[in-house]
Amino acid sequence: MTALHLNELSNQTWKLFLTTHVMVIEQIERDLAAANLPPLSWYGVLWTLEKAPDHEMRLHELAEQVLLSRSNITRLIDRLEEAELLCRKRCPRDRRGAYAVLTEAGLAMRQQMWAIYSQGIARYFAKQLNAEEMNTLNQAFQQILAAVKETPVAALGE
Amino acid sequence: MTALHLNELSNQTWKLFLTTHVMVIEQIERDLAAANLPPLSWYGVLWTLEKAPDHEMRLHELAEQVLLSRSNITRLIDRLEEAELLCRKRCPRDRRGAYAVLTEAGLAMRQQMWAIYSQGIARYFAKQLNAEEMNTLNQAFQQILAAVKETPVAALGE
DNA sequence: TCAAAGTAGTTGCATTTGCAACGAAAAGGA
DNA sequence: TCCTTTTCGTTGCAAATGCAACTACTTTGA
Numbered sequence: 054m055t056a057l058h059l060n061e062l063s064n065q066t067w068k069l070f071l072t073t074h075v076m077v078i079e080q081i082e083r084d085l086a087a088a089n090l091p092p093l094s095w096y097g098v099l100w101t102l103e104k105a106p107d108h109e110m111r112l113h114e115l116a117e118q119v120l121l122s123r124s125n126i127t128r129l130i131d132r133l134e135e136a137e138l139l140c141r142k143r144c145p146r147d148r149r150g151a152y153a154v155l156t157e158a159g160l161a162m163r164q165q166m167w168a169i170y171s172q173g174i175a176r177y178f179a180k181q182l183n184a185e186e187m188n189t190l191n192q193a194f195q196q197i198l199a200a201v202k203e204t205p206v207a208a209l210g211e
Numbered sequence: 212m213t214a215l216h217l218n219e220l221s222n223q224t225w226k227l228f229l230t231t232h233v234m235v236i237e238q239i240e241r242d243l244a245a246a247n248l249p250p251l252s253w254y255g256v257l258w259t260l261e262k263a264p265d266h267e268m269r270l271h272e273l274a275e276q277v278l279l280s281r282s283n284i285t286r287l288i289d290r291l292e293e294a295e296l297l298c299r300k301r302c303p304r305d306r307r308g309a310y311a312v313l314t315e316a317g318l319a320m321r322q323q324m325w326a327i328y329s330q331g332i333a334r335y336f337a338k339q340l341n342a343e344e345m346n347t348l349n350q351a352f353q354q355i356l357a358a359v360k361e362t363p364v365a366a367l368g369e
Numbered sequence: 370t371c372a373a374a375g376t377a378g379t380t381g382c383a384t385t386t387g388c389a390a391c392g393a394a395a396a397g398g399a
Numbered sequence: 400t401c402c403t404t405t406t407c408g409t410t411g412c413a414a415a416t417g418c419a420a421c422t423a424c425t426t427t428g429a
Binding site: 059060062063064065066067069070072073074075076077080120171174175176177178179180181182184186187188189190191192193194195196197198199200201202204 | 333335362
């Protein structure tokens with residue numbers, strides 16, 4: 054019966070996890086929109102590129118890092134290129150391939166977005182937790198992530 | 212300098228939060244799809260209705276509980292009604308209003324989905340955490356949620 | 370009582386997503 | 400070498416989402 058209670062706690066915590074995620078993300082999106090800034094999905098791309106050597110990265114690599122499908126990254130890059138925050142560059146080594154290269158405007162935009170975004174993270178997330186709780190969450194997420202990554206592509210029914 | 216470290220930890224934890232969310236959700240969606248079951252979004256509606264008195268609920272109430280916009284709930288209900296998992300019922304007291312009412316098939320489907328879904332929650336989430344960690348997460352999410360809910364609709368720049 | 374304001378649910382439209390298929394190019398293997 | 404398989408990025412198409420407008424109805428309050 055301890056098991057039952059633990060299970061109920063787990064399910065409740067899972068639901069809180071989902072709820073917290075939507076609520077916080079929606080709030081941050083509202084904050085960004087109110088500042089006339091692009092949505093959160095753009096930030097991931099800009100930041101990943103900024104960290105990459107020469108501010109450039111192959112599209113499939115980018116897709117992998119920001120957890121988007123290939124087709125999805127193609128169109129997201131389309132929009133960012135349209136907004137001149139990055140540009141495409143052909144790959145000399147692999148004639149199928151392309152790089153996304155961050156522009157100056159892209160770099161500046163990343164910083165503008167971070168001003169708002171970091172405020173949101175601080176206000177809605179970080180300030181609500183003490184150091185010990187933060188450490189526990191960090192560790193917990195790493196454990197969960199490891200478990201999901203170990204899951205084989207088709208591992209049902211067992 | 213402790214402040215710096217704490218901040219870095221916070222940002223890393225935030226990123227882990229985002230990554231964990233997509234990875235686990237995508238995995239559970241794959242599990243559901245592999246069992247020929249509907250997506251996770253359907254589950255929330257079915258479960259909320261099942262808990263409600265007489266297995267019925269006003270649409271705007273439902274929207275609020277499953278965290279969807281009104282227009283969004285309309286179309287989601289459309290799909291569920293199309294699949295005969297629920298049906299609409301006019302509200303006698305308020306002639307603008309409508310109820311969503313769970314059907315037998317809807318009840319059965321909720322249970323089928325739960326068989327897979329609960330397995331996912333257990334495997335990818337609950338089993339990765341001990342009781343203490345689970346308690347900390349539960350508490351942490353409640354704190355965060357409270358903070359977001361307290362945030363006024365337009366509260367930028369301060 | 371009656372006009373103004375608010376609320377419930379739906380709809381149109383533009384944007385975004387997900388899936389499968391495609392052409393082009395590279396990699397692997399007999 | 401030559402044929403098969405894999406990978407890269409894109410595209411078409413259907414489905415889902417978000418926003419604003421709309422109809423119908425209720426509530427408010429002068």
